[in-house]
Amino acid sequence: MAKGSIMIQIAVEQILSPAVNYAPEIWAVAFESLDGDRTTVRELATEKNQQFYGWSDDTEHEFGQLHFSHFALTDLWLAFPDLRRPPTILHAPSHVPSPPIDGARLALLRVRDYGFSFDAPAKFVLGRRVGSHAYLDENVPS
Amino acid sequence: MEIAIAGEGELVIRFIDSKGRTLMQEKLVVSGSPTVEARRIVALSVETSSGTALLAPVLVRQSNPKQRVTFDHENPSRFTRKRCDEIGCATDVATEAERGCVPPPVSGEASVVLSDDPGLAKLIQEAARKETNRAE
Secondary structure (H helix, E strand, C coil): CCEEEEEEEEEEEEEECEEEEEEEECCCCCCCCCCCCEEEEEEEEEEEEEEEEECCCCCCCCCCCCCCCCCCCEEEEECCCCCCCCCCCECCCCCCCCCCEEEEEEEEEEECCCCEEECCCCEEEEEEEEEEEEEEEEEECC | EEEEEEECEEEEEEEECCCCCCCEEEEEEECCCCCCCCEEECCEEEEEEEEHHHHHHHEEEEEECCCEEEECCCCHHHHHHHHHHCCCCCHHHHHHHHHHCCEECCCCCCCCCCCCCCHHHHHHHHHHHHHHHCCC
16 A cells, blocks of 8 residues: 655754864655555655854964855665665755666655864864655555 | 654654764654654764764653664663673663753854744644533
């Protein structure tokens, strides 16, 4: 029996103390089982906001040019019980329905954002939040 | 370490060093159906200006008591206690951590500040009380 409309959302908010000079990668997944009928992904999107401040204890060293993306990486994997069949991987953002995909048994939403580090005497504080959502429909093929 | 989540909700995890200082905090929010699951893999160490710091994860808040959470397939408080002992936390730090009681992230010359939603629980309680009174 098809599952109908499905929502999957995941968000990670990370705050680091200034004692830390390594920001771990954001890597998280949320997943939902499917019944193996016909799946259409209606929307796939991601959001990110971030605060970063860097400085050096040593006046002779300065931070180089920094650029942080305002986007995180999100994709949705549709996996099949036959492991010889490769998963279908869809990338965010997408706001139009995907082509119908038959037979998927698992919908897996993955969100990622880069990890990074700075050597002393550089210091930084970081707060970031990344979130992703997917809306899909699973129906019995007519 | 693998954080496994079954069911919807928001949880807050603080990562403490052997002195009980919170060096990192993560909030994980999962939404969907009651059967939604999630995984987050995170290293239990970070680099600091004074070298590598080993960390113990502490589950400090969970919005949905029905949501099931494990750290490396173990009950979170049991895992926290074990990890605190491994990294050399003092007994009082480990005991408090096991109960989910650790301070917010350490601030210093600069810090990121979030409200941690102090008013939200109160707002929900007040709304629920009004609804109960109306029903009676």
